[in-house]
Amino acid sequence: MAFPGISGHTDVVEIRVAVSDDAETVGRLTLDVYRGNGSVGPNTDHGYLESLSDGASRIKHATVFVAEVDGELVGTITAARRGSPLSHVATADELEVRMLAVEASSRRHGVANGLVAACEQLARDDEKMAIILCTESWNSAAQSFYIQRGYQPVPDRDWTVNGTTLLAYEMRL
Ligand SMILES: CC(C)(COP(=O)(O)OP(=O)(O)OC[C@H]1O[C@@H](n2cnc3c(N)ncnc32)[C@H](O)[C@@H]1OP(=O)(O)O)[C@@H](O)C(=O)NCCC(=O)NCCS
Numbered sequence: 689m690a691f692p693g694i695s696g697h698t699d700v701v702e703i704r705v706a707v708s709d710d711a712e713t714v715g716r717l718t719l720d721v722y723r724g725n726g727s728v729g730p731n732t733d734h735g736y737l738e739s740l741s742d743g744a745s746r747i748k749h750a751t752v753f754v755a756e757v758d759g760e761l762v763g764t765i766t767a768a769r770r771g772s773p774l775s776h777v778a779t780a781d782e783l784e785v786r787m788l789a790v791e792a793s794s795r796r797h798g799v800a801n802g803l804v805a806a807c808e809q810l811a812r813d814d815e816k817m818a819i820i821l822c823t824e825s826w827n828s829a830a831q832s833f834y835i836q837r838g839y840q841p842v843p844d845r846d847w848t849v850n851g852t853t854l855l856a857y858e859m860r861l
Contacts, residue, residue, distance in 0.1 A: 689802045699757045703802045706743070706752035706764065713761045714743030714752060721789035727824065733850050739774075740787065750774040753806045755790070755799045763790040765803040767810055777845060777856065778820050783811040785821040788830070800833055812861055819861065822847070822854035831855070 689701045706714055719741045722728045728737060739745070743764075746752050749772045755763035765788045768774035778784035785807050790799045811819050821839070823830040825846075834857045845856035 689798060701762075701797075701799055701802055702756045703753055703806045704756065706747050706754045708744065708747060710752070710754055710761065711743035711747055714746065714754060714764045715741040716743075717761055717764055717791065718743070718787050718789045721791060724792060725827075727827070736850075746774060746787070750786075751807075751810055753803050755794075755803055757794065762794040763788075763799045763803055765789075765800075765807060767807040769814070777822060777847070781817040782820045782858075783807065783814060783816045783818075785819055801837065804837060808859065808861065817861060819859045820845070820856065821858075822856050825853040825855050831857075 689703065690699065719728070719737070722740055728740065743752070746766045750766045750768040752764060752766050754761050766774055766786045768778065768784045768786060770778045770780050770782070770784075774786060775784045776786075785804065788800060788803060790803075808819060819839075820842075821834070823834065837859070839857040839859045842856040842858050845858075847854055847856075
């Protein structure tokens with residue numbers, strides 16, 4: 689995938705599966721993006737903070753994709769199957785997408801679309817019937833992103849954790 693970079697020329701975005709050498713950057717990038725976005729703050733549950741910053745566990749217990757531009761990671765996403773400690777809501781027929789994060793300076797260039805497309809392909813390869821994900825009820829940017837990609841709200845699967853309402857979205861494959 690290629691997109692016009694902030695420097696004006698075209699940067700190539702490579703979407704690939706993360707390897708153990710990416711773990712630290714994956715964790716740092718996710719935590720930085722979620723801090724900047726307001727998804728984590730002073731009252732955030734410690735376990736959730738640890739999970740966001742623990743790229744190594746995600747790489748071990750799920751499939752993590754990264755987006756790379758010029759050797760720099762600019763985005764990441766985690767795809768977890770039911771039974772993985774990273775999966776909260778997936779049934780056996782679903783792949784659960786979590787912790788999508790794109791660096792602020794790389795947004796609105798299709799990076800998230802590329803990362804989610806990689807998860808959708810993984811789900812098809814696994815013969816899953818759907819992708820399922822949850823996003824905070826206040827996160828209108830993420831909701832707009834998923835809706836433009838064809839995801840549908842599944843209100844009967846919305847849930848609340850530590851006072852935050854999470855809205856469920858799915859894409860049937
Ligand atoms: C939401 C997020 C992942 C989108 O990443 P991105 O790489 O900028 O998304 P894309 O460039 O692939 O966006 C594709 C389309 O989604 C929609 N979209 C993306 N960001 C949007 C926003 N802030 N507001 C409204 N629509 C948006 C648009 O339709 C966009 O197409 P356009 O740029 O041609 O208008 C990114 O803003 C982010 O990391 N936010 C903070 C973390 C977060 O909220 N993660 C999701 C948790 S569930």
